[in-house]
Amino acid sequence: MRVRPVSFAVLVDDLVERLVSRESDSRIRVAVDGADAADPARLADALVDPLRVRGRPAVRIDTRDFLRPASLRLEFGRSDPDSFYTGWFDEAGLIREVLDPAAAGGSGRIVTRLWDATVDRAAREPYRVLPGNAIVLVSGPLLLGSGLPFDFTVHLALSAAALDRRTAPEARWTLPAFARYAGEVAPETFADVVVRVDDPRHPALVTALD
Numbered sequence: 001m002r003v004r005p006v007s008f009a010v011l012v013d014d015l016v017e018r019l020v021s022r023e024s025d026s027r028i029r030v031a032v033d034g035a036d037a038a039d040p041a042r043l044a045d046a047l048v049d050p051l052r053v054r055g056r057p058a059v060r061i062d063t064r065d066f067l068r069p070a071s072l073r074l075e076f077g078r079s080d081p082d083s084f085y086t087g088w089f090d091e092a093g094l095i096r097e098v099l100d101p102a103a104a105g106g107s108g109r110i111v112t113r114l115w116d117a118t119v120d121r122a123a124r125e126p127y128r129v130l131p132g133n134a135i136v137l138v139s140g141p142l143l144l145g146s147g148l149p150f151d152f153t154v155h156l157a158l159s160a161a162a163l164d165r166r167t168a169p170e171a172r173w174t175l176p177a178f179a180r181y182a183g184e185v186a187p188e189t190f191a192d193v194v195v196r197v198d199d200p201r202h203p204a205l206v207t208a209l210d
Contacts, residue, residue, distance in 0.1 A: 003196055003204035011195060011203050012043070016050045018193070019135055019152065024055075026104045028135045033143040033187060034156030035178055037166035038197045043156065044139035057131045063140030065113035066094045070120045079173035085180055089140070090114065091148060099149050102136045110136070142177070145185035155191035157206070162198040 006014065022028055032047075034040035041062055051058040067073060068090045076083050093114045101107045108130040113123040130136070144153055158166070163178060181187070188194050194206035 001206060002208040003206050005202055005204045008046070008203060011205070012046045012050060014205065015043075015047060015154065015193065016054060019047075019051065020054045020056055022152070023104075025133055027102050027106075027108070027130060027132065029099055029102050029149065029151045030135060030137050031143040031148070031150040031153045032137060032139040032156070033141070033153065033191065034139075034197070035141050035158060035163060035167070035174075036171060037163055037168075038156035038158055039200065040139040040141070040154075040156055043154070043195075044137040047135075047137055051135055055133075057134045059110070059112065059128075059130060059134055059136050061094075061098055061112055061136060061138040063089050063094065063138065063143070064117065065115060065123065066090045066098075067115050067117045069115070070117075081174055081176040081180075084174050085142065085177040089142070091146060094138070095148065098136065098138070102130060102134070103149065108132070108134075142181055144187040144191060145181075152193075153187075153191045154193045154195065155187040156195050156197050157188050158196075159198050 019028060019030065032040040032044040044060060048058040048060060066089060068088060073083065073088050097111045097114055101110050109127050110130060111125045111127055113125040116123040144155060160179070164175060167175060189209065196204040196206060
């Protein structure tokens with residue numbers, strides 16, 4: 001694997017340039033995929049203002065706002081890694097309420113939050129209509145390889161040791177799910193952009209896989 005070390009600011013600039021160089025009159029659905037230890041939300045948030053400055057309205061979606069109800073999500077307990085891997089996130093809701101309408105030929109009518117996990121009920125978020133050139137930035141774990149219709153994908157990669165070291169104690173039960181994701185999906189092999197974030201202060205763009 002060959003990598004190019006970059007600063008976080010340079011990483012943001014690189015991704016913004018890649019996105020604005022695509023279709024200027026069409027919506028783009030972007031996945032920023034990574035475990036919580038890789039902080040994909042931070043990167044997705046950092047893209048919003050630079051994209052807007054470049055004339056591309058950006059909308060943020062976090063998959064924590066698209067969880068399934070607790071009765072389904074926690075059917076096998078609060079710390080079951082297989083459930084986390086296959087059943088925590090409402091992928092059908094994300095497709096129906098965001099990804100399909102945000103497609104180039106979609107209605108553009110989306111909701112940015114579907115479920116409020118703190119009270120375990122619908123978030124009652126009002127619908128909004130996206131501009132025709134909007135960029136939708138979806139952040140969260142396990143986004144790739146399950147058929148979610150993204151137009152551009154970024155994977156924040158961690159070595160097993162870094163993931164183990166940087167995962168919060170209360171979330172360590174998810175580690176087998178990420179090991180399964182790495183083995184079964186291997187997102188580093190097909191994401192449009194792969195960024196190594198073993199040290200969050202020094203990200204590195206993967207330029208080639210050996």
